[in-house]
Amino acid sequence: MAVFTPLDDAQVAGFLSRFDVGELTKLQGVPAGTENSTFFVTTDRRELVLTLFEQGEHEELPFFVELLDFLDEHRIPVAGPIHDRDGIALHELAGRPALLFPRLPGAHPSAPDVTQCRALGQALGEMHRVSRHFGGHRPNPRDIHWLSAMHHKVLVYLSPEDQALMQDEVDAYQAALESAEPLPQGALHGDLFRDNTLFDGERLGGIIDFYNGCTGDLLFDLAIVINDWATDADGRLVAERHDALLEAYLAERPLTATERELWPLMLRLTALRYWLSRLLVVYVDPPAHDLTPHDPEQFRRILLARLEHGALPLPDIEARP
Ligand SMILES: Nc1ncnc2c1ncn2[C@@H]1O[C@H](COP(=O)(O)OP(=O)(O)OP(=O)(O)O)[C@@H](O)[C@H]1O
Ligand SMILES: N[C@@H](CCO)C(=O)O
Structure with missing residues (x-):
């Protein structure tokens, strides 16, 4: 309810x-x-x-x-x-x-097709292009600083293998982000899952639920989207959806060389972000209302799949003039 x-x-x-x-x-x-x-x-x-x-x-x-x-x-x-x-x-x-x-028209796409992925990719690319000029400021509350500070709270509930996995990943993100050039900044949706969009057939009715909205690395937002929109039940990337979404996105906002370099890491970081937030809901801070929490295991699987198979090649697309 x-x-x-x-x-x-x-x-x-x-x-x-x-x-x-x-x-x-x-x-x-x-x-x-x-x-x-x-x-x-x-x-x-x-x-x-x-x-x-x-x-x-x-x-x-x-x-x-x-x-x-x-x-x-x-x-x-x-x-x-x-x-x-x-x-x-x-x-x-x-x-x-x-x-x-x-009230926007449409329904949440549980199994988005490539046309819907393209529409979402284009809307997100446009949003990031304009949101670079947004004057507001709210630091991303789920970035690497949050991961570093919060992951300790759930380690006790994990197997020794998962503890090592989480700890090693957080260390790897910290090391990589500390030594990298700054990433392009702007306003992010922060939680752009399929159930935060409405599609009227193939037409994107709109994006809702901006209450994780913040300012920070645009790449973080894009990685959340790919992990939710273009992943199969085993956590592996689905090439058709991945390519459709990214081709449309990159036509609006090309990635910098540093973003391309950090892309595989950002897919892992945002998978861990949801593995951790869901574990926190289950073990540390359950909701006040009687609701079934989202399954943390789904994002552990996505993280493991990204570690095992890496990222798919990014489409080579020229930005719109
Ligand atoms: N502008 C809108 N137009 C059409 N439907 C909407 C709109 N805003 C919200 N809804 C509907 O209401 C539902 C709940 O809205 P919303 O996602 O904002 O709630 P919430 O309590 O913040 O939930 P959660 O964070 O779990 O997604 C949505 O799933 C959608 O079906
Ligand atoms: N999209 C989040 C829940 C809402 O913040 C998740 O799937 O864990």
């Missing part, structure tokens, strides 16, 4: 009256999602989504609004927050911070 704070029609109708969006005709709680309360809201004019923020650092919400406004203004396919008649997007409802969004 993902309605942790129930709302009635009168509360929502009152909330909507500040916005120029029409009158409430239907309110429906959304069962998906794990972190926030989400509602589909229908008015006599349009379809909307209302999100109540249940957890996380609420002081970071203005950053997410600023980032989404910036991406929306640059025509990146995201659900940009709706501002009220006074220009304010972030409000409070039922004692929780609240944002209103347009």
